[in-house]
Amino acid sequence: MKRRILLTFLLQLVTCFATGAQSLPGKKISSAALLTDLAMIRSAVVALHPGLGRFEPRERFLHSLDSVKTVVAGADSTTFVSFFRMVNPVLARLRCGHTKFFAPMKEFPFYFFTDKLIPMIVRFDNSDRLLVTHSSYPQAVGKYVMHINGQSIESVLRALRPHMMVDGFVQSSADAQIQQYFSAWYADFIQGSTGSFSVGLTDGTETSTVIEMMGINVGAWQALNRKNSYLTGLNQLSFPSDTVARLRIANFYSSEGDKHFRHFLDSVFTEIGSRPVRQLIIDVRGNEGGNDALGKHLYAYIATKDFRYYDRIEVKVKRKKDVPDRGHVYLPRFLGLARLVIKKDSQGRLVFKKHQNFGTHHPRRGAYTGKVVFLMDGLSYSVTSEFLAVARDENRGVFMGEESGGTYHGDNSGTFAIYKLPSTGLDLGIPLGGYYSAVKPEPTPGRGILPDVTIKPSREDLLTGTDPANAFLVR
Numbered sequence: 001m002k003r004r005i006l007l008t009f010l011l012q013l014v015t016c017f018a019t020g021a022q023s024l025p026g027k028k029i030s031s032a033a034l035l036t037d038l039a040m041i042r043s044a045v046v047a048l049h050p051g052l053g054r055f056e057p058r059e060r061f062l063h064s065l066d067s068v069k070t071v072v073a074g075a076d077s078t079t080f081v082s083f084f085r086m087v088n089p090v091l092a093r094l095r096c097g098h099t100k101f102f103a104p105m106k107e108f109p110f111y112f113f114t115d116k117l118i119p120m121i122v123r124f125d126n127s128d129r130l131l132v133t134h135s136s137y138p139q140a141v142g143k144y145v146m147h148i149n150g151q152s153i154e155s156v157l158r159a160l161r162p163h164m165m166v167d168g169f170v171q172s173s174a175d176a177q178i179q180q181y182f183s184a185w186y187a188d189f190i191q192g193s194t195g196s197f198s199v200g201l202t203d204g205t206e207t208s209t210v211i212e213m214m215g216i217n218v219g220a221w222q223a224l225n226r227k228n229s230y231l232t233g234l235n236q237l238s239f240p241s242d243t244v245a246r247l248r249i250a251n252f253y254s255s256e257g258d259k260h261f262r263h264f265l266d267s268v269f270t271e272i273g274s275r276p277v278r279q280l281i282i283d284v285r286g287n288e289g290g291n292d293a294l295g296k297h298l299y300a301y302i303a304t305k306d307f308r309y310y311d312r313i314e315v316k317v318k319r320k321k322d323v324p325d326r327g328h329v330y331l332p333r334f335l336g337l338a339r340l341v342i343k344k345d346s347q348g349r350l351v352f353k354k355h356q357n358f359g360t361h362h363p364r365r366g367a368y369t370g371k372v373v374f375l376m377d378g379l380s381y382s383v384t385s386e387f388l389a390v391a392r393d394e395n396r397g398v399f400m401g402e403e404s405g406g407t408y409h410g411d412n413s414g415t416f417a418i419y420k421l422p423s424t425g426l427d428l429g430i431p432l433g434g435y436y437s438a439v440k441p442e443p444t445p446g447r448g449i450l451p452d453v454t455i456k457p458s459r460e461d462l463l464t465g466t467d468p469a470n471a472f473l474v475r
Contacts, residue, residue, distance in 0.1 A: 116191070
C-alpha cells in the first residue's frame with residue numbers, strides 16, 4: 001500500500017476511530033495526559049518504524065521528542081493545537097514521507113481554523129518565489145507573496161518546511177507539499193485564531209501593495225483550487241507526432257482494479273509498437289504512488305535487459321504480540337500471517353521474504369527499446385520514485401523536471417499500524433516496511449532522483465496553464 005492509497009485508507013480509518021475527535025484547537029489538555037500520548041508515540045516509533053535511524057541517527061529523533069516532553073511537563077496544561085505543532089516536526093525528523101500524524105478533521109489536511117483560510121492558491125515559479133495563481137481577490141493574482149500579517153514569506157517558508165513529512169532530504173518534496181496545500185499548512189502550523197490577513201504582494205518589480213483579505217472556508221478554497229494544474233489526473237497515451245509517444249501515468253492504481261491498469265499498459269505498448277516511435281515520454285509528475293507491483297510492471301515494458309527491482313524489505317517486528325499498546329492500534333488482519341514470511345537474514349535483520357518485486361525480472365515481450373524521457377517532480381513519490389530509481393540505475397533515459405519526491409534508495413511504506421492517541425485523539429500512522437531498491441549506492445544519501453534537465457514553470461506558465469515541459473520536448 002503506497003501513498004495515495006494510504007491517504008484514502010487513513011481518512012476512512014480516522015472516521016471510524018473518531019472517538020473524542022472533535023477537540024478544539026484551543027482546548028487545554030493536562031500535562032499528565034499529554035505525557036501519556038508522548039510515551040505511546042515513543043514506544044510505537046521505536047518498536048515499529050523501520051526508518052528510525054535510516055537517514056539520521058535515531059538519537060536526534062529521541063532527543064527532539066524528549067525536548068517536547070520537557071516543555072509539556074513544565075506546564076500544567078497545553079492547548080491541543082500547541083501540542084500538535086510541537087510534535088509534528090519531531091515526527092518529520094524521521095525523514096519518512098509515509099509517516100502520518102493526523103489531527104481530527106473532515107478534509108485532509110485542513111485541521112484548524114477551517115472557516116478562516118487564506119483565500120489564495122500559490123505556486124513556486126522558476127525564480128523560486130511564491131506566486132498567487134488564484135484568489136478570491138482578483139487583484140492578488142499574478143503577484144508574488146512578500147509577507148503575511150507582518151511575517152516575511154521567507155520566514156513563513158522556514159517555519160513550514162520542518163513540518164513537511166519528507167523522505168530523506170528532498171526539499172522538492174517539501175516545497176511541492178507546501179504549494180499544494182499552502183492555506184491549510186499555514187492554518188495548521190502558523191495561524192492564530194484570526195480570520196483576516198494582511199498580505200503584502202509585489203509584481204516582481206519595486207512596486208508592491210498590501211491587500212486586506214478575509215478568510216474563507218474549506219469548500220471555497222477547494223473551489224479556487226480546481227483546474228489549477230496543467231497536468232491531467234488520468235492515465236493516458238497520446239502522440240504529439242508520428243515518432244513521439246507521450247504516456248501520462250498520473251497514478252499507479254485503478255479504481256477498477258490492478259488488472260485494469262495492466263490491460264491499459266498492454267494496450268499502450270501494443271499501440272506504440274505499431275507505430276514508428278523513436279521517443280517515448282513518460283510523465284509521472286504529481287504521481288504520488290499506488291500499487292508497488294505496477295511500477296515494476298511498467299518498467300518491464302521499457303526494460304532492455306533483465307533487471308532487479310527490490311533488494312529487500314526490512315521490518316521491526318514479526319508477531320502482533322510485539323506491537324506495543326495493542327489496545328490503541330489498528331493493525332491489518334493479515335499481519336498475523338506475515339510472521340510466516342518474515343525471517344532473519346545473514347546480517348540479523350528481520351526481512352519480509354515474499355514479494356513479487358523480488359528477484360530478477362525480464363523485459364515484457366514487445367518491450368519498447370527506443371529513447372525514453374522521464375518527466376518528474378517533487379510529488380513523484382513512493383511507487384513512482386521506486387520506478388524512477390530503477391530506470392536511473394539502469395541508465396534507461398533522460399530525466400527532466402525536478403528532483404523526485406522519494407529517495408533514490410527506497411522508502412518506508414507497505415502496510416501500516418494506526419495509533420489513536422488516547423488523550424488527544426490524534427492519529428499516528430507508522431509504515432511497517434523499509435523498502436530498499438535494488439540499485440547501486442547513491443552518490444548523495446537521502447536525495448531523490450536528480451534531473452538531467454531542470455524544468456520549472458515560469459510565471460507565465462502558471463498563469464496561463466501552460467506545461468513548461470513542452471518547450472524542452474521533441475515535437
